[in-house]
Amino acid sequence: xxxxxxxxxxxxxxxxxxxxxxxxACDMTFGLFLPAEAAxxxxxxxxxxxGLTCTHENAMTKAGAQAWAADQGIALVFPDTSPxxxxxxxxxAYDLGQGAGFYIDAxxxxxxxxxxxxxxxxxxxxxxxxxxxxxxMDRQGVTGHSMGxxxxxxxxxxxxxxxxxxxxFAPICHPTASDWGxxxxxxxxxxxxxxxxxxxxxxxxxxxxxxxxxxxxxTDDQFADLLGTEHLAQAMAARRQEGQIRxxxxxxxxxxxxxSFIEDxxxxxxEALYA
Amino acid sequence: xxxxxxxxxxxxxxxxxxxxxxxxACDMTFGLFLPAEAAxxxxxxxxxxxGLTCTHENAMTKAGAQAWAADQGIALVFPDTSPxxxxxxxxxAYDLGQGAGFYIDAxxxxxxxxxxxxxxxxxxxxxxxxxxxxxxMDRQGVTGHSMGxxxxxxxxxxxxxxxxxxxxFAPICHPTASDWGxxxxxxxxxxxxxxxxxxxxxxxxxxxxxxxxxxxxxTDDQFADLLGTEHLAQAMAARRQEGQIRxxxxxxxxxxxxxSFIEDxxxxxxEALYA
Numbered sequence: 219x220x221x222x223x224x225x226x227x228x229x230x231x232x233x234x235x236x237x238x239x240x241x242x243a244c245d246m247t248f249g250l251f252l253p254a255e256a257a258x259x260x261x262x263x264x265x266x267x268x269g270l271t272c273t274h275e276n277a278m279t280k281a282g283a284q285a286w287a288a289d290q291g292i293a294l295v296f297p298d299t300s301p302x303x304x305x306x307x308x309x310x311a312y313d314l315g316q317g318a319g320f321y322i323d324a325x326x327x328x329x330x331x332x333x334x335x336x337x338x339x340x341x342x343x344x345x346x347x348x349x350x351x352x353x354x355m356d357r358q359g360v361t362g363h364s365m366g367x368x369x370x371x372x373x374x375x376x377x378x379x380x381x382x383x384x385x386x387f388a389p390i391c392h393p394t395a396s397d398w399g400x401x402x403x404x405x406x407x408x409x410x411x412x413x414x415x416x417x418x419x420x421x422x423x424x425x426x427x428x429x430x431x432x433x434x435x436x437t438d439d440q441f442a443d444l445l446g447t448e449h450l451a452q453a454m455a456a457r458r459q460e461g462q463i464r465x466x467x468x469x470x471x472x473x474x475x476x477x478s479f480i481e482d483x484x485x486x487x488x489e490a491l492y493a
Numbered sequence: 494x495x496x497x498x499x500x501x502x503x504x505x506x507x508x509x510x511x512x513x514x515x516x517x518a519c520d521m522t523f524g525l526f527l528p529a530e531a532a533x534x535x536x537x538x539x540x541x542x543x544g545l546t547c548t549h550e551n552a553m554t555k556a557g558a559q560a561w562a563a564d565q566g567i568a569l570v571f572p573d574t575s576p577x578x579x580x581x582x583x584x585x586a587y588d589l590g591q592g593a594g595f596y597i598d599a600x601x602x603x604x605x606x607x608x609x610x611x612x613x614x615x616x617x618x619x620x621x622x623x624x625x626x627x628x629x630m631d632r633q634g635v636t637g638h639s640m641g642x643x644x645x646x647x648x649x650x651x652x653x654x655x656x657x658x659x660x661x662f663a664p665i666c667h668p669t670a671s672d673w674g675x676x677x678x679x680x681x682x683x684x685x686x687x688x689x690x691x692x693x694x695x696x697x698x699x700x701x702x703x704x705x706x707x708x709x710x711x712t713d714d715q716f717a718d719l720l721g722t723e724h725l726a727q728a729m730a731a732r733r734q735e736g737q738i739r740x741x742x743x744x745x746x747x748x749x750x751x752x753s754f755i756e757d758x759x760x761x762x763x764e765a766l767y768a
Contacts, residue, residue, distance in 0.1 A: 226713065226741075227749035279748065282557040285756075438501065466501075473554065474502035481560075 219350060222247065228288035229254040232278065237346060241338040242301035243331055248343065249278040249296035250351060253288045262357035262491040263293045263347075264484065267339065267373075269364030270398075271317045274298045277363065280473040286484035292491065293353055297339050299365065301332035313398065314405055320393075321369030322416050324406035333406055336416075340373060340380075359383040359487035363476055364441070365390055365398070367433075371418035371450075375427050383490035385432040385483045387476045388439055391450035392419040398444040419446070422453035431461030432486045434479050436469030494625060497522065503563035504529040507553065512621060516613040517576035518606055523618065524553040524571035525626060528563045537632035537766040538568045538622075539759065542614065542648075544639030545673075546592045549573045552638065555748040561759035567766065568628055572614050574640065576607035588673065589680055595668075596644030597691050599681035608681055611691075615648060634658040634762035638751055639716070640665055640673070642708075646693035646725075650702050658765035660707040660758045662751045663714055666725035667694040673719040694721070697728035706736030707761045709754050711744030 219237040226232075230253040239246040255261050264287065266277045277283065278296045287294045300306075300319030307328040309315035319335035348355045360381045362370035367389020374384035393399020394410075394417045403413050414420045431454070435447050451463050469475040494512040501507075505528040514521040530536050539562065541552045552558065553571045562569045575581075575594030582603040584590035594610035623630045635656045637645035642664020649659035668674020669685075669692045678688050689695045706729070710722050726738050744750040 225745055225747045225749040226711065226743040226753070228753045232749050279555050282560060282752070284749070284752065285557060285560075436501065468501040470500055472500045474500040474507050474559070477557070477559065478501070478503045 219346070227251065228284050230256065230284070230288055232284060234274065239301070239338055239342060241334040241342045244301045244303045244306055246301070246338065247274050247298055249274045250347065251278075251284050251287055251294040252351065253291045253293065255291040256293060256352045260352045260354035261291055261293050262359070263295060263353050263355065264487050265295045265297070265339075265358065265360040265362075265370070267297065267321065267360065267362030267366030267369040268299050269362070269366050270299070270313050272299050272366075273317070276473070277476070280477065281480050282477040283480050283484065286481045290484055290488040292484065292488060293351070295343070295347060297343055300335060306332045314402055318365070318402060320365060320402045320406065321372065322403070322406055326406060326408040329406050339369065340377060357382060357491045359385075359491055361385040361387070361483055361487070362389065363387040364471065368393055368399075368418060372416050372421060375418065375421040375425060376415050378425075378428060381429070382493070383430050383487045384427055385486055387479070387483075388435045388441070388445060388471050389418065389433060390445055392446035393417050394420065395449065396444050396446050398441070419449040419453050422450060422457055422459060426457045426459045427461070429460070430486070430490055431459060432483060433461070433463045434466055434483070435463070436466050436471065436475050438468055439471045441471050494621070502526065503559050505531065505559070505563055507559060509549065514576070514613055514617060516609040516617045519576045519578045519581055521576070521613065522549050522573055524549045525622065526553075526559050526562055526569040527626065528566045528568065530566040531568065531627045535627045535629035536566055536568050537634070538570060538628050538630065539762050540570045540572070540614075540633065540635040540637075540645070542572065542596065542635065542637030542641030542644040543574050544637070544641050545574070545588050547574050547641075548592070551748070552751070555752065556755050557752040558755050558759065561756045565759055565763040567759065567763060568626070570618070570622060572618055575610060581607045589677055593640070593677060595640060595677045595681065596647065597678070597681055601681060601683040604681050614644065615652060632657060632766045634660075634766055636660040636662070636758055636762070637664065638662040639746065643668055643693060647691050647696060650693065650696040650700060651690050653703060656704070657768070658705050658762045659702055660761055662754070662758075663710045663716070663720060663746050664693065664708060665720055667721035668692050669695065670724065671719050671721050673716070694724040694728050697725060697732055697734060701732045701734045702736070704735070705761070705765055706734060707758060708736070708738040709741055709758070710738070711741050711746065711750050713743055714746045716746050
């Protein structure tokens, strides 16, 4: 693993690292914020899964998350959103191929050689950072934005016991019924076999999440129709899932929205991680 | 003036606007954050002048300033750092031409037609925003980063009575004795006439600032030699200027450094602006 940069940040360190990924068969880059407390021993971990077009860098530089993670003594992991490189397939559309991994494992050519973001984020990267950094992998939470909110919700529900808390900003809630989902699932998987375990609304109907859940979405989100928040809200209420969906008046899909509520989300995860 | 974007942010609005600039003879773009309080009447103003290579966008998206400006009910202005456009002269170097206006008015060709950033930031833009937005121009503070720290310090001292408080992150403190300064002043001005009023250390020796001053610079700043912090520190102490220079252990020149201390700076300005 190679260190690309390390910057002092809120008394801790914001690092960027590159490593060879077996899952994605290419080099992958991620960001990791370690609070000052990591110098004394393992700290809890909050994953931030990013949205379409993002790399590891967007949330790391624009969400303002480190201020609050430093306050709470929590590490932040910022994975990339897809495999990358000249020999990795891509598509002209912003929502397919590089930058649009959708946190699933592709089975269809040309995507199946590299697009294994589920395995990468669920298995490979946790194993790597657990070995390399002072992280308490028994205390993990997960959050994300848009496509990354979909990733956070599906991982939290499909991997019971892995995460103590899950939150999301403007998540794609019901991808099997959205153009943000059907298009990519069809391309990466070919048919509808196995779509269910990667749809937050269907997972909520099926099993829910054993812990608290916090979702924020703006009332002025320009992608409201693609997010399908109403489907997850219905399913959460029907299951009586512990948690809340907040519709934030006037906010849109941007990082200004994320930054405005990241303090709440990190405090929410801290309460679960330190319980 | 054209609205390029407006996003809800910490209960207020982060806008981006474009207008024709007479000073720079081109279109100019700036960011303006208005806190919720602006709906009820004029609010104090804090200017953030950015560094080399930056546009209006860097500090607006990476400094994390809106969180604290919203807390304090203060507006933030993020000007661009130079004129822009295909018909605006440029240079291959990152530190000359577009993105490197240095907050001075050029007199030498080919720069003299557009590079009037002193007039733009000191006169034209304040007049424009005072008319267009609910801003209390009797309560202004100024801060900046690197080249923008130079801009903030020189404007604060060269325009007595304009600003109630001045701060800076890793400012260029003594440009007439630095390669970040001599190169640009020579290109834009040709000879050394008039350099003095645009050098913070010389202005401090000459007159100082009638108000509090806060400067943060990292002990691991990779550009320490170019900043010349020691010269301004000496001049401040010799003058007994009200203020402080803090050397922050382990921090470098990045936005992670700015984000780590922006809360302090905005609280510092708020104290002066609400005094």
